[in-house]
Amino acid sequence: MLTTTKKSRKVIPPLPPGPRGLPIIGYLPLLGTELHRKFEELAGVYGPIYKVWLGQKLCVVVNSPSLVKEVVRDQDTIFCNRDPPIAALAATFGFGGADIAFSSYGPDWRKLRKIFVREMLSNANLESSYTLKREEVKNSIRNVYDKIGTPIDFGELAFVTVINAMLNMWGGTLQGEEGAKFKKLIAEMVLFGKPNVSDLSQQSKMIFQWSENILDTAIEKRMNSNEGKQDGTGKFEQKEDFLQFLLELRRKNDAATSISMTQVKALLWVIMEGGSETTATTVEWVMAELMQHSEAMRKVNEELTEIVGSDSLVEESHLPKLHYLDAVVKKTCRLHPALPFxxxxxxxxxxxxxxYYVPKATRILLHVWAIHRDPNIWENPLEFQPVRFLNDPSKFDFSGNDFKYIPFGSGRRICAGIPLAERTLTYTIASFLHSFEWKLPQGTELEFLDKFGIVAKKLKPTVAIPAPKLSKFELYTK
Incomplete structure (x- = not known):
């Protein structure tokens, strides 16, 4: 007697729910320009995970801490590749995949990230580069002092200060029109967050080429100045900075630590581009929130006076003692995460x-902006209450271990530059708050609308009028 057996078929779970789009173009025409708000609205309809077809690209949006954990912790090795927009690829095309922000997970990425995190941004390197950063912050304080009583675009001030602090840590600065042009070019990076950017690839290449010129000039200048200046150990005699450190790695014969010139540029690019606009944008949001909430501003100023004193400038050594300001910064990062997704x-x-089934090559969007504002997660989520971060500072840090608060991400692809960003952000805002009193121009009001992009910037700049606060005139001019 013959018997037949049925082959068992593996049941594939369904795709996540989601809105129906149009043929070929999907949901693109219905998105509008504020994707983070539109996707928050869709989460209210379809739940903590849903799909959206953007043209022929399947996107899955994740809106809950427990599902974020599945992506960045439970299945991190599966979901740790990147799916950058076309314009982002165009802007980094010259690095040949060496950019650690957008490149795929693999041996080369692990090597560069290890160099970047463990060596380049080690505590010793960050501390040795502090004097270079301090010099740029003091330059900005002098420039603001020269404009006492006149309205200042605080976002522009923050950007110029931060980008020059970053550049000075490897031997370069931007001045005058050059700084304004670079700010404009970096601002175009917000376009990278839009879903249909194929027509921007040429513009993105221009951003890369202009940035590479800055890198090439600094590298050539440093290599020429190093000619014949090596000591007996093969190291250069001059003071070390990030660029010098990377050039010495390039000279090594050890495959585990040596890097190419392209990789040198890629790592410098991470600092120049990745660390400037995000940090400066957050500095501006912090200032705007404090000017809107006078009681919080009063507490920050009292803390600065107590810890720093009115006869001194802020130093990085003061930062660990500025607990209330730290809570304000963390609160601002919750309400205004620099990268909404x-x-x-x-x-x-x-x-x-x-x-739910998620096919290979799907674009995964972790909707941090919505998670940080979810009333089911946060009590009174839109209120500015730094005290909740002050009461439990170890719980809400930037390490990405609490999945309801991940402004810098989590898992293998957590932001590589957190130590540098956190120091630069807090030191910059503390310096401007301690050195000056800031008021709105008469008859103006603050607004808190943002402009969507990979980096969510303020739609309208924060304009404020500074007045001196320090007791010694020399602190502004020396």
């Missing part, structure tokens, strides 16, 4: 999230 991820193989 972080950087899109992409699974290397088909998997599941929350029981």
């Amino acid at each position: 972080l950087v899109p991820r992409c699974p290397s193989q088909s998997s599941t999230i929350g029981g």
Whole structure:
């Protein structure tokens, strides 16, 4: 007697729910320009995970801490590849995939990230580069003092200060029209967050080429100045900075630590581009929130006076003692995360999230902006209450271990530059708050609308009038 057996078929879970789009173009025409708000609205309809077709690209949006954990912790190796927009790829095309923000997970990425995090941004290197950063902050304080009583675009002030602090840590600065042009070019990076940017690739290449010129000039100048200046150990005699450190790595014969010139530029690019606009944008949001909330501003100023004193400038050594300011910064990062969706991820193989099927190569958006404002997670989420971060500072840090608060991401692809960004952000805002009293121009009001992009900037700049606060005139001029 013959018997037949049925082959068992593996049941594939369904795709996440989501809105119906149009043929070929999907949901693109219905998105509008504020994707973070539109996607928050869709989460209210379809739940903590849903799909959206953007043209022929399947996107899955994740809106809950538990599902974020599945992506960045439980299945991190599967979901740790990137799916950058076309314009972002165009802006970094000259690095040949060496850019650690957008490049795929693999041995080269692990090597560069290890160099960047463990060596380049080690505590010793950050401390040795502090004097270079301090010099640029003092330059900005002098420039503001020269404009006492006149309205200042605080966002522009923050950007010029931060980018020059970053550049000075490897031997370069931007001045005058050059600084204004670079700010404009970096501001175009907000376009990278838009879903349909194929027509921007040429513009993005211009951003890269202009940035590479800055890198090439600094590298050539440093290499020429190093000619014949090596000591007996093969090291250069001059003071070390980030650029010098990377050039010495390039000269090594050890495959585990040596890097190419392209990789040198890629690592400098991470600091110049990745660390400037995000940090400066957050500095501006912090100032805007404090000017809107006078009681919080009063507490910050009292803390600065107590810890620093009116006869001194802020130093990095003061930062660990500025607990209330730290809470204000963390609160601001909750309400205004610099990257509303972080950087899109992409699974290397088909998997599941929350029981739903997620095909290989799907674009995964972790909707941090919505999670940080979810009333089911945060009590009175839109209120500015730094005290909740003050009461439990170890719980809400930037390490990405609490998945309801991940302004810098989590898992293998967490922001590589957190130590530098956190120091630069807090030191910059503390210096401007301690040195000057800031008031709105008469008859003006603050507004808190943002402009969507990979970096969510303020739609309208924060304009404020400074007045001196320090007791010694020389502190502004020396």
